Amino acid sequence: MSLSKKQRAFTRMIGELIQYAYNAGYELTFGDAYRDPRVFGEQGVKKGYSAINSNHKIRLAVDFNLFVNGEYITTGEHPAYLDLGQYWESLGGSWGGRFNDANHFSLEHQGHK
Numbered sequence: 001m002s003l004s005k006k007q008r009a010f011t012r013m014i015g016e017l018i019q020y021a022y023n024a025g026y027e028l029t030f031g032d033a034y035r036d037p038r039v040f041g042e043q044g045v046k047k048g049y050s051a052i053n054s055n056h057k058i059r060l061a062v063d064f065n066l067f068v069n070g071e072y073i074t075t076g077e078h079p080a081y082l083d084l085g086q087y088w089e090s091l092g093g094s095w096g097g098r099f100n101d102a103n104h105f106s107l108e109h110q111g112h113k
Protein backbone atom coordinates (compact mmCIF):
# COMPACT_ATOMS: atom_id res chain seq x y z
CA MET A 1 0.00 0.00 0.00
CA SER A 2 1.35 3.45 -0.87
CA LEU A 3 2.24 5.86 1.93
CA SER A 4 -0.53 8.24 0.87
CA LYS A 5 -3.14 5.48 0.95
CA LYS A 6 -1.88 4.36 4.35
CA GLN A 7 -2.08 7.93 5.69
CA ARG A 8 -5.69 8.22 4.57
CA ALA A 9 -6.60 4.84 6.09
CA PHE A 10 -4.82 5.86 9.31
CA THR A 11 -6.84 9.06 9.61
CA ARG A 12 -10.10 7.14 9.23
CA MET A 13 -8.90 4.58 11.82
CA ILE A 14 -8.09 7.38 14.28
CA GLY A 15 -11.67 8.60 13.88
CA GLU A 16 -12.90 5.13 14.81
CA LEU A 17 -10.54 5.00 17.80
CA ILE A 18 -11.81 8.34 19.09
CA GLN A 19 -15.41 7.19 18.68
CA TYR A 20 -14.62 3.97 20.51
CA ALA A 21 -12.96 5.86 23.36
CA TYR A 22 -15.89 8.20 23.94
CA ASN A 23 -18.41 5.35 23.68
CA ALA A 24 -16.43 3.58 26.40
CA GLY A 25 -16.71 6.66 28.61
CA TYR A 26 -13.15 7.90 28.12
CA GLU A 27 -12.08 11.32 26.88
CA LEU A 28 -9.00 12.23 24.86
CA THR A 29 -6.94 15.23 23.95
CA PHE A 30 -4.36 15.28 21.21
CA GLY A 31 -0.72 15.09 22.10
CA ASP A 32 1.71 14.98 19.20
CA ALA A 33 0.21 14.09 15.86
CA TYR A 34 2.18 15.21 12.80
CA ARG A 35 5.78 16.21 13.48
CA ASP A 36 6.92 18.50 10.73
CA PRO A 37 10.25 17.29 9.27
CA ARG A 38 11.32 20.94 8.94
CA VAL A 39 11.37 20.95 12.74
CA PHE A 40 12.15 17.31 13.57
CA GLY A 41 14.19 16.19 10.54
CA GLU A 42 13.28 13.80 7.75
CA GLN A 43 12.99 10.07 8.42
CA GLY A 44 16.47 8.86 9.32
CA VAL A 45 17.54 12.26 10.68
CA LYS A 46 17.65 13.01 14.40
CA LYS A 47 16.47 16.53 15.18
CA GLY A 48 14.67 17.77 18.28
CA TYR A 49 13.05 15.29 20.63
CA SER A 50 11.55 13.04 17.94
CA ALA A 51 12.82 9.53 17.31
CA ILE A 52 15.04 9.24 14.24
CA ASN A 53 12.45 7.19 12.30
CA SER A 54 9.26 8.39 13.92
CA ASN A 55 5.97 7.64 12.19
CA HIS A 56 4.81 11.03 13.46
CA LYS A 57 7.00 12.52 10.71
CA ILE A 58 5.06 10.64 8.04
CA ARG A 59 1.54 11.24 9.38
CA LEU A 60 1.15 7.70 10.67
CA ALA A 61 1.17 8.25 14.44
CA VAL A 62 -0.85 10.14 17.04
CA ASP A 63 -0.28 10.43 20.79
CA PHE A 64 -3.40 10.80 22.91
CA ASN A 65 -3.79 12.05 26.45
CA LEU A 66 -6.38 9.85 28.15
CA PHE A 67 -8.95 10.95 30.72
CA VAL A 68 -11.18 8.61 32.74
CA ASN A 69 -13.91 10.19 34.88
CA GLY A 70 -12.32 13.55 34.18
CA GLU A 71 -8.97 12.40 35.55
CA TYR A 72 -5.83 12.54 33.41
CA ILE A 73 -4.29 9.07 33.30
CA THR A 74 -0.54 9.25 33.72
CA THR A 75 0.29 5.56 33.71
CA GLY A 76 0.28 3.33 30.65
CA GLU A 77 -0.63 0.44 32.95
CA HIS A 78 -4.20 1.75 33.32
CA PRO A 79 -6.80 -0.76 32.00
CA ALA A 80 -8.39 1.94 29.82
CA TYR A 81 -5.13 2.18 27.85
CA LEU A 82 -5.11 -1.57 27.34
CA ASP A 83 -8.73 -1.36 26.20
CA LEU A 84 -7.89 1.34 23.63
CA GLY A 85 -4.71 -0.44 22.57
CA GLN A 86 -6.48 -3.72 21.95
CA TYR A 87 -9.21 -1.97 20.00
CA TRP A 88 -6.59 -0.15 17.94
CA GLU A 89 -4.83 -3.43 17.20
CA SER A 90 -8.16 -4.98 16.15
CA LEU A 91 -8.32 -2.25 13.47
CA GLY A 92 -4.85 -3.22 12.25
CA GLY A 93 -2.90 -0.50 14.06
CA SER A 94 0.26 -0.73 16.16
CA TRP A 95 -0.11 0.24 19.80
CA GLY A 96 2.79 1.81 21.67
CA GLY A 97 1.75 0.06 24.87
CA ARG A 98 3.60 -2.95 23.48
CA PHE A 99 6.84 -0.97 23.70
CA ASN A 100 6.32 1.20 26.78
CA ASP A 101 4.64 4.13 24.98
CA ALA A 102 0.94 3.59 25.77
CA ASN A 103 -0.35 6.90 24.39
CA HIS A 104 1.15 6.24 20.93
CA PHE A 105 -1.19 4.90 18.23
CA SER A 106 0.38 4.30 14.85
CA LEU A 107 0.29 2.38 11.63
CA GLU A 108 3.37 0.36 10.72
CA HIS A 109 5.30 1.51 7.65
CA GLN A 110 8.53 -0.02 6.36
CA GLY A 111 9.17 -1.74 9.67
CA HIS A 112 8.64 1.38 11.78
CA LYS A 113 5.79 1.94 14.20
Ligand SMILES: [Zn+2]
Residues within 6 Å of the ligand: 032, 056, 061, 062, 063, 103, 104, 105
Ligand atom coordinates in the same frame (compact mmCIF):
# COMPACT_ATOMS: atom_id res chain seq x y z
ZN1 LIG B 1 4.05 8.92 19.53
